[in-house]
Amino acid sequence: MKAFKIPEATVMRLSIYSRYLHQLMEEGEDTISSGEIANGVGVSSAQVRKDLAYFGEFGTRGVGYKVSELYCQLMKILGLDHRWNTIIVGAGKLGSALALYQGFSDRGFNICAILDVNPDIIGNTLGELEIKSLQELAALVLQHEIQIGVIAVPAAHAQDVTDQLLEAGVKAILNFSPRVLKVPPDIVLRNVDLSVNLEILSFNLALNR
Amino acid sequence: MKAFKIPEATVMRLSIYSRYLHQLMEEGEDTISSGEIANGVGVSSAQVRKDLAYFGEFGTRGVGYKVSELYCQLMKILGLDHRWNTIIVGAGKLGSALALYQGFSDRGFNICAILDVNPDIIGNTLGELEIKSLQELAALVLQHEIQIGVIAVPAAHAQDVTDQLLEAGVKAILNFSPRVLKVPPDIVLRNVDLSVNLEILSFNLALNR
DNA sequence: TGGAGTTAGTGAAAAAATTCATTATCGCTG
DNA sequence: CAGCGATAATGAATTTTTTCACTAACTCCA
Structure with a gap:
């Protein structure tokens, strides 16, 4: 280290x-x-x-x-001399886009699975991936030796999903939900809040008016 | 100010x-x-x-x-006491997801239009929006009094699209492409690089191995 | 009405990050 | 192979950001 x-x-x-x-x-x-x-x-x-x-x-x-x-x-x-196995939780607009986003794979991140709770979309495919049920989370993490979890669920469920991911053994979380997550100190957490970025833009625009 | x-x-x-x-x-x-x-x-x-x-x-x-x-x-x-008019350029995976993302509208950003160059998808609808041709950029910016442009095109076209947006009168750019953009000093620019975020995660994971 | 308990506001200190400026090496040329 | 021009490495200075610690001001209660 x-x-x-x-x-x-x-x-x-x-x-x-x-x-x-x-x-x-x-x-x-x-x-x-x-x-x-x-x-x-x-x-x-x-x-x-x-x-x-x-x-x-x-x-x-x-x-x-x-x-x-x-x-x-x-x-x-950067730790990109080998590939990382990644799971996306939430197959809504954002989760789907992330799953299909070529940039991740290009830089060494294998998207191994994508999950959702909505029975209407479970079973649908996104590119190569089939949307699986959230209930399979632990099994999939184990099976694919997943190190990274991506949170793309509504804010209200973000902490719950995080807890499940950590329970299953995931070591890092990329959080796209606008919610502050509580994780143990040895877990790597990073928050990406899309609207924060627009709001910083808005702040700067508002300055000069 | x-x-x-x-x-x-x-x-x-x-x-x-x-x-x-x-x-x-x-x-x-x-x-x-x-x-x-x-x-x-x-x-x-x-x-x-x-x-x-x-x-x-x-x-x-x-x-x-x-x-x-x-x-x-x-x-x-934060300048969110009124709404901002926004245009998205690029209706690929990312651009589409951004267009459909409820969070932006919730926080005061009207997505007024989304553009692409691909004739196969021009005319398709994303929620309420119809994908328009890139050629209509200037007219749409003018018509909707758009202040903010979102770049969701491949890196190779990012600068070109940026120049067109600025030419049309856009005052701020949110850049999702992995390319450093050149803009005049009075333009507000913000870069969001999704894979940078995963890579920071990767770096921290790699530290403890 | 006065004292105890809180908590915002704020100047000073500390820490962190960036920039500056100097030094050490390298390759190239005559 | 000596000198020059270029550029990485790096310690010092500067700037920025965060934390600390104190002061001021409010509420509540007796």
Whole structure:
């Protein structure tokens, strides 16, 4: 385990750098400087170097970074050098979209199952996946060795579903419901609140009126 | 215009407080202390008071805050005391889900239109909305007096669509594509990268292995 | 009406994150 | 192979954000 705490903002930027590097690889770039990365993703070059410095030395002074090498290092740091098994709970608008979203699979997240309580949609298929009953949660988590649970249910049921996921052995939760979840300290929790993002936009728009 | 810069983290928390207050109103609560809000949303009470202090004095010492009153104040601060007209560009998985997502409308965002380039889906309906051609972008923005554009197109087209939106007069962009967009300084831009969130989860999972 | 108990507001201290500026290396050129 | 230009690494300074701790003000109760 890494000894020191890494700022979340740093991790977020590493993820962005890695995607930018991927793009550069496709464009056939061989080496790149911190300044160019900075420019490409909209931060300062010092920021790029500082972020990388948490994890080691990856570049060559006077030259820059080897694109493919830095990319691999970042993927390893981000834990994306292997795939994660994921379950989505809630097959409404959002859950369905997430299940079908290509981006997750592209970055190493296998969507192994999607669940719902609504009998009308259980059995329907979303791409390759069949919507299963919530009652199968524990069995599916076990069967697919699932590490990550995605919450896409209404706020009122979010905590209940979370408890079931943790009970079944899931180690991380990505919560799309607008509800603060209580989880033990060793569980990794991340909240994505779509309307919060629109509201930050709204706040900034309202400032200049 | 507010004179001083407000940390984005503060704005995000205000949005979360406001939703928690809404929940409390439905539960019939009348007054609440900073400590209880803090507990409900998982921050410290000092944090709650400091966040509010940027905008004025809303509580009564020795008592707390009047739930409904604080809620209204926050909604005003967040610019949610009136509705915003919004257009979604891209009617793929993500764009469709966003268009159908009830949460946006609940919080004051009218989805006025959704566009795509794919002739196979133009004309299809999503709930109340008909998918229109991208060519109608400028006309629709004008017609509906749209202030906010949501980008849900593949990365390769994100900048182009952004330019078209700004050209048409949109003042804020919510970008769901994994691409860094260039916009003039007076435009409000916010990026939501769904896989970044999963990757931060992955990073934290990978730490403890 | 006064004292005890709460709790908002707030300046100061601490912690965290970012930026700056210096140093150390590298590759290249003559 | 020495010197120059470029750029990563990094410690220091700065800025930003959070936490702490104190003060002010309200309610309730005797």
